[in-house]
Amino acid sequence: MKKRSVLVLFHLLLCSFYVVDSNVESPIKTVVVLVMENRSFDHMLGWLKRLNPEIDGLTGTESNPLNASDPSSDHVFVSDQAEFVDPDPGHSFRAIREQVFGSKKSVDEEGEFEPPRMNGFVQQARGMNYGPDFAERVMSAFRPEVIPVTTTLAMEFAVFDRWFASAPTSTQPNRMYVHSATSHGAISNVQADLTAGYPQKPIFTSIADAGLTWNVYYQNIPATLFFKELRKLKNLLKFKPYFPWFDMDCKNGKLANYVVVEQRYFDLKTEPANDDHPSHDVAEGQKLIKEVYEKLRASPQWNQTLFLITYDEHGGFYDHVPTPVTGIPNPDGLNGSHPDFFSFNRLGVRVPTIAISPWINKDSVVHEPSWPTATSQYEHSSIAATVKEIFNLPSFLTKRDQWAGTFHHLFTQRTQPRDDCPSMLVPLPIFSICCLL
Ligand SMILES: *[C@@H]1O[C@H](CO)[C@@H](O)[C@@H](O)[C@H]1NC(C)=O
């Protein structure tokens, strides 16, 4: 009996050593998140497959019928002719349902789903009556050389080819998932609710509770203020104007543990929007990404930094990868009701995501995760889930980040940070179609 308890004790001791060992300190001390707007993976990075065949991108054979219920109708094929200034395709809950399922019916929101065939993008675009070319714009994608900043970062560091928007709907619900692993039941951008503020606990609170620091660098209005929690007086000084603070804090090694860079969402004549949201100029988005990267790269904190770029949602642009519909947990039991019932049990369309750090090997491509559950996927809640691993935070935010794939393994493959990361990114080849006209 006594011998046995000694054995048990010994075993427990070993286990605790093992646990301690598997929680080795992360090399990452600063996580910088930049969420661009409204572009699908294939639209931005699909043709990167030409440079790296391992990427699940476009081959040129992908197409959509004019009428999703009639396979014999004419097809519009993908092209590599995306332009800097695009019109704004549909990306509301209903538009996306038609894009991924090829039909407008809503009867399936509770039960089993038919596998999405991603065959309604053209039909939905034509229904918007934006003229005969609009469907072709939705099926178009950028050639890698047209967006050299994104291309270089994707090739130098890690590109995810299975990262989805958290909910098949518009911007604000997805932006909330980025920092709180739920939209608190929202499936549209409801102005009144956004103004009143959302009550869920964001990752900023977990960070602060653990004695760590955070900052938001904003250019016009910070979207992170949609979290009620962040409006508290004690958080006021954590919001800093991007100019000049981001540059100064990078130079002085003063970046916080969790950093959010927010772009200009409003298009002004003197300061064009730079969030990549159609019809904003993607060239402006390229300039912002280049600037943030180069400032981080030159910072004394570079060797402990992760810079994550993702897109809130696909913005109505075609993507060929079926959106996941199995095993996806509702984060907090809340359902959406406007414009339709939705229980947050399927993901949105695939979006571009790039992880940048000197701890990441060149040319990394990250496919579907196989943890923490068999159905886990990379989606915006993967940011909170991975931040929890990086900083050893005690608890998850919702059932969704508990389920989402994590990518901390990207930082544990090397013993030293790389010293060959580019310090400058190639300038844009052309500024924008509109400037040339
Ligand atoms: C993506 O597109 C929508 C619709 O154009 C627009 O409102 C955006 O600002 C962006 N995100 C949001 C706010 O939905």
Ligand SMILES: *[C@@H]1O[C@H](CO)[C@@H](O)[C@H](O)[C@H]1NC(C)=O
């Ligand atoms: C699409 O095809 C279906 C099935 O053939 C047909 O019933 C429907 O009228 C077509 N829709 C349009 C807009 O042509």
Ligand SMILES: *[C@@H]1O[C@H](CO)[C@@H](O)[C@H](O)[C@H]1NC(C)=O
């Ligand atoms: C980062 O690490 C690399 C490789 O060890 C080293 O060459 C470089 O000087 C370090 N940079 C900074 C800013 O500490």
Ligand SMILES: *[C@@H]1O[C@H](CO)[C@@H](O)[C@H](O)[C@H]1NC(C)=O
């Ligand atoms: C949300 O919808 C699910 C599935 O229909 C249901 O089981 C659950 O009770 C609903 N939650 C609330 C709070 O109404």
